[in-house]
Amino acid sequence: MANSPSGDSMAERIVRVISAFDSENPSMPVATLARRAGLPLSTAHRLAAELASLKVLQKSGTGELRLGMRLWELASRSSSALDLRQVAMPFMEDIQAVIRQHTQLSVLQDDEVLFIERLSSRGSVANFARVAGRLPLHISSSGMVMMAHAPRHVQEEFLARHRDDPAPFPAADELRRQWAGIRREGCATLPGVVDPETTGIAVPIFGPQGPAVAALGVVVPRGSENTSATVPALMTAARGISRGLGTHSAEAGPRHGSGAAAGD
Amino acid sequence: MANSPSGDSMAERIVRVISAFDSENPSMPVATLARRAGLPLSTAHRLAAELASLKVLQKSGTGELRLGMRLWELASRSSSALDLRQVAMPFMEDIQAVIRQHTQLSVLQDDEVLFIERLSSRGSVANFARVAGRLPLHISSSGMVMMAHAPRHVQEEFLARHRDDPAPFPAADELRRQWAGIRREGCATLPGVVDPETTGIAVPIFGPQGPAVAALGVVVPRGSENTSATVPALMTAARGISRGLGTHSAEAGPRHGSGAAAGD
Incomplete structure (x- = not known):
């Protein structure tokens, strides 16, 4: 037409x-x-x-x-991005108050990570993500944690689409190994991939249909990750967001260190 | 075509x-x-x-x-709404940390207030504004403070467009009187207009070209406004945002209680 x-x-x-x-x-x-x-x-x-x-x-x-x-x-007033953001925002503020670094919310879009929201403190470390910005899935803790918690066929379709990507795109077996580790831990920790000075830490947010629909992450200075404190706080907030999205709490995700994630 | x-x-x-x-x-x-x-x-x-x-x-x-x-x-990644929001966000977080109520950022659009960003605390009072939502200018403290600090011809054009609006739209002289008061105070305080339980308090954010380009406001429970504490905090944050937009600090707006605003 x-x-x-x-x-x-x-x-x-x-x-x-x-x-x-x-x-x-x-x-x-x-x-x-x-x-x-x-x-x-x-x-x-x-x-x-x-x-x-x-x-x-x-x-x-x-x-x-x-x-x-x-x-x-027009794009914002009925967007699913803003719906998700509205549910997540109070929990993101809690995380930012506790961790005092960049806190970000993202979804998968076209094999990339699309950042829906980001809270920064003045004085927090540099972060290359911006609102409505994207990063390749495999270099972002948020992207890796969402794909690690995706159904197996979604993972395999992603690997098939990127079979011929040149290095430094990782080999399929390396990614499968990393996703298995992320599922076991319930979180993705990527030190110095986007920026040598920072570490990204992200946990999945589960939707009512089961798979991860979003990721909640922080970017912290490399070397002072303190994951034993950061990850439980992120998981707690992510479960609150899942509940706000209508996800039953028993399905809202793995417990810290429990190894109870799906798969493997 | x-x-x-x-x-x-x-x-x-x-x-x-x-x-x-x-x-x-x-x-x-x-x-x-x-x-x-x-x-x-x-x-x-x-x-x-x-x-x-x-x-x-x-x-x-x-x-x-x-x-x-x-x-x-697509709409977000290069929008002027997000530019303004990006500059304002750390200052909005400061205000929210201090005032602990809804904090909002807005612009004028088609004689209405368009809300660009809003931070809410759980437990803060109800607020009818939402991100990408609108309110009529004359019932919103943010709308009134922006129009009060607009050039005289912009005010008169607004009044001419709404000359035939039925009550409860206020009479032109009543609005002119309120705008003069707001300019003297440097802030707009509207108790119970949108909601009988809350009061809106807003200050102007000045752009590099002079007129108010946005408003920074809070919504607080009616009866506990504590404006003597809230308004200086809002003005301080608004000057910081103006400076971030490239406005010279001498022009970044009135001082609290100085009566030094333009006009009158």
Whole structure:
């Protein structure tokens, strides 16, 4: 429907225009937008004007375009990201009050970790994750803990999709071994993978249907992880979030050090 | 471009589809979507399928449609709402730690208050605002404090647009009087307007161009407002946020009790 000569639909072109903006490129002139969205300049001009009239885009004083506040509002007011966040937020604040480092909430999306929320203290260590930012699954404690607690067929499909990924992507057997260890522990601890100075620690959040639907994690200075204190606090908060999502508490996840996780 | 027989463009129809979802209606069957978006059922079917293939919509197990996580991600990763939020968040956490009640950040949008962020403590009083939710400007302390610190012509344009609003919308002279008082105080205190049990207290956040670009507020139990403690804390945090936005500190707003605000 409403296809252009090149065969892409209007809906597809609109999504390409919106996708042209990201955290590194929050605003741009229309020529840059045309190039990044892969559209002829005249098409980009017309589409940008129409999207600006609908408040999906807004024009700055200098004539640059950026995403409009209206798009954020429409996308946010009924999003499942905000539902999850709303349930998780008081528990995240508890964790941040106790651990005093970055506390983050994430989901799996397209084989990557998508960060839904992040609380930072001034003075906490650096953290490369940002809200609505992504990290590759295998370098993030949050990603690894979610995949470790996914059904076996989901894990195998992930491995099949990445069979030909070049190093440093880990071998399938290495990942299977790591996931088994994470299931035994009930948490993922990845020291210095994203940043040599920090360690990510994450636990799964289980949904009413069983598998992990999200991860709760902290980023702490490497060498002072104190996992014996951090992990029980994270697990306690994750169980509270699971309960808030409607998950029966007996299924809300492993107990610390119990080795009672599914699998193996 | 790509207009339907009824004259609305494809972009407009897509925005109508997205706008059909809100916090009260986060998911719905396609027939409801068609009705809420004002589209023929067959058009809604085709458009929903196309938007689902682009991950703008997603289908639940029961076949209901809702907004996709992908739309939230695209809208969030370069939004000015998240930029403001990122600067404000550490200061909001400070306020919440000190005041221990709902702390919220908002902007003006279409003569209403749009809430960008909200931190709640368990045990804090009820609050009708939610993230990406709106309230009418004149019943919200955040809305009143932003409009009180807007340029005079912006205030008069607002009053002209609402000249014929029926009661309980206040008379123009009453609003002008309240704005003058708010400018003198440097904060807006609205006891029991949204909810008879609570009081909203808000201060302006000034942007680099001068006018208030946002408001920082708290919602506290009515009768225990303790404004002499709350307002200086809010003003201190608001100046920190203004500075983070690139506003020179001499212009970052009135001092508590100084009567040094612009106007009057």
